[in-house]
Amino acid sequence: MKPAPFEYEAPSSVEEALRLLADPAIETSLLAGGQSLVPALNMRLARPERLVDLGRIEGLDAIRDENGALCIGAMATKRSIERSALVAQKQPLLHEATGHIAHPQIRNRGTLGGSMAHADPAAEYPAVAVALDAEFRVIGPSGERRIAAADFFVTYLTTALAEDEILLEVTFPERPAGEGVGFAEICRRHGDFAMAGAAATARLEAGRYQDARIVLFGVDATPVRALSQEERLRGEVPSEALHAEVAAAIGAGLEEPPGDQHASPEFRRQLARTVSKRALEAAVARAAKA
Amino acid sequence: MSPTRIPVRLRVNGRPAEGLAEPRTSLVDFLRDELDLTGTHVGCEHGVCGLCTVRVDGVAVRGCLMLAVQADGAEILTVEGLASPDGKLHPLQEAFAEEHGLQCGFCTPGFLMALHELIDDEPNPSEEQIRDVLGGQLCRCTGYAGILRAVQSAFAKLGASPSTESGA
Ligand SMILES: Cc1cc2nc3c(=O)[nH]c(=O)nc-3n(C[C@H](O)[C@H](O)[C@H](O)COP(=O)(O)OP(=O)(O)OC[C@H]3O[C@@H](n4cnc5c(N)ncnc54)[C@H](O)[C@@H]3O)c2cc1C
Ligand code: FES
Ligand code: FES
Secondary structure: OOOOOOEEEOOOOHHHHHHHHHOOOOOEEEEOOOOOHHHHHHOOOOOOOEEEEHHHOOOOOOEEEEOOEEEEEOOOEHHHHHHOHHHHHHOHHHHHHHOOOOOHHHHOOOEHHHHHHHOOOOOHHHHHHHHOOOEEEEEEOOEEEEEEHHHHEEEOOEEOOOOOOEEEEEEEOOOOOOOEEEEEEEOOOOOOOOOEEEEEEEEEEOOEEEEEEEEEEOOOOOOEEOHHHHHHHOOOOOOHHHHHHHHHHHHHHOOOOOOOOOOOHHHHHHHHHHHHHHHHHHHHHHOOOO | OOOOOEEEEEEEOOEEEEEEEOOOOEHHHHHHHHOOOOOOOOOOOOOOOOOOEEEEOOEEEEOOOOEHHHHOOOEEEOHHHOOOOOOOOOHHHHHHHHOOOOOOOOOHHHHHHHHHHHHHHOOOOOHHHHHHHHOOOOOOOOOHHHHHHHHHHHHHHOOOOOOOOOOO
16 A cells, blocks of 8 residues: 655745645645545545645744734644643643544644644544634735634535645634533544544533533534524523433434444434533533632 | 655664655655664554554654655654663563563554653653553554553553553
C-alpha cells in the first residue's frame, strides 16, 4: 500500500504556499499533520500531483489570548492543545474533546486546522466549533475572510474553504461567566472515531435554564445543532425527566443517521439520545448554580 | 515520469544519517530500506496498528503517516537506540522480557517507542494515561495483561509508582 508519486514543496511563508496552491497546471493538496491525508494517499483514495506542506511555515501553530478570545493557529497539534493551560482554562469543552481524538501518537501530529478542513462527520472538533461559535480565519489569493462555524461545515468531508484557500486560525470567543460544558461520545474502543457524540453548554439563572446548546456529531454529514430542543430548555428547571425527554426528541428528530459496519441508523439514533443526555447533564452539573 | 529523489538529512539514534527519498516514501520505509534500520515494523500503513511508531524530535509518531522528506533535519529515535551502547537493555525492554510483554514480538518495537515517550513525559502516569498510550498500539497475540504488567514493572524499575492495577 504505497501512494502514487507526487511532488513535494515545503514553503516557508503563507504567501508562497498560496502561490503554489493557485497554480492551475498541477493538482495540489495541502499537507498538515498528515493523519488523514497520508492514509488516503496510501490507499490511493487521494492522488494529488503535488503536496504543499504547511509544516515549515513559522507561527501557524500559536495558541494565544486575544482580548479574552482564544485564537489557535491551524497548525497547532492536538497534543499542544491538550496540554495548553490556556485552553483548559478558557475553553474547557475544547480541552475535554481533544482527549477523545484518536491516540496520543496521532494527536502528536494531527492539527486543529487539519481536522476542521477534513470535516469528517464523526470528528469531535467540528461539533465543538459549532457549539462554541468559533470563527475561521481563512486566506486566499484575494485576501483574508472570516467564516462562522455554522457556515463552515457544508457536507460530508466538505467545507466552505475554496480550493485555493488556506485556513490560518480558529477563534473561540470568550465564554460567559457561570457556563457549564459537557461532552460525551461512544465508540467501540477509546480513540476510535465515535459512533455518536455530543457537546453541550448550559447556563442557569435562579435554578432555571437561561440557555443551553447541544451539538451532535457522527449522526449526519455535518455537526447537528439541536435547535428546537435548545429552545425548549430555556426557562425550565433541569431534571432527569426533562433531560430524558429532550434527549429522546433529539434522537427521534435526526434526519438520516448513517448506517455502517459499526452501527445501524436505528442504533445511532439510540446512541444520540444517550450522548445528548450525558452531555447535557454534565454541562448542568458544572454550571454555576446562582 | 521518473520520480525525483530528494536528499534527506537527519539524526537517528544520536548519529547523523542521510539518504535519498522520493516524496511519497514514508519515514518508516526510509528507515528500513534506505538506512537499514529494520527494527521498526510496518503493518497497516494507515495509522491504526502503531507498529511503525518512532520518536521524532521527542514525540512518538506513526512512521507510516509521516513522509521521510517531512523528517528532514529531525532527531529520530528508533528501537535500535533504546539499549545502551554496551548492549544493556533499557529497563522498559527488560520489563517486557521479564513480564511476558511479548509473544511473537512483531508489535513490540511500536509499544516500546510509544511507552518510551510516556516515560520521559510523565514520570508518574495515571492508569488512564497508560491505557491511552496502549490503546494506540495493537497486539494480536500476547494479550494486554502481560504488557500492562511490563509497563508497571518498568515504571517501578525507574523509581515511579504508577497507579495501575493489574488485569487489563
Ligand atoms: C488511527 C486514527 C484514528 C483517528 N481518530 C480520530 C478521531 O477519533 N477523531 C478525529 O476527529 N480524528 C481522528 N483521526 C484523524 C486525525 O484527527 C487527523 O489528524 C485529522 O483529521 C486531520 O488533521 P491533520 O493535521 O493530520 O491533517 P492532514 O491529514 O494533513 O489534512 C487533512 C485535510 O485537510 C486539509 N488541510 C489541512 N490543513 C489545512 C489548512 N490549514 N487549510 C486548508 N486545508 C487544510 C488537507 O489538504 C487535507 O485535505 C484519526 C486518525 C487516525 C490515523
Ligand atoms: S503501520 Fe503505521 S500504524 Fe500501522
Ligand atoms: S507480541 Fe505478537 S502481536 Fe504483539
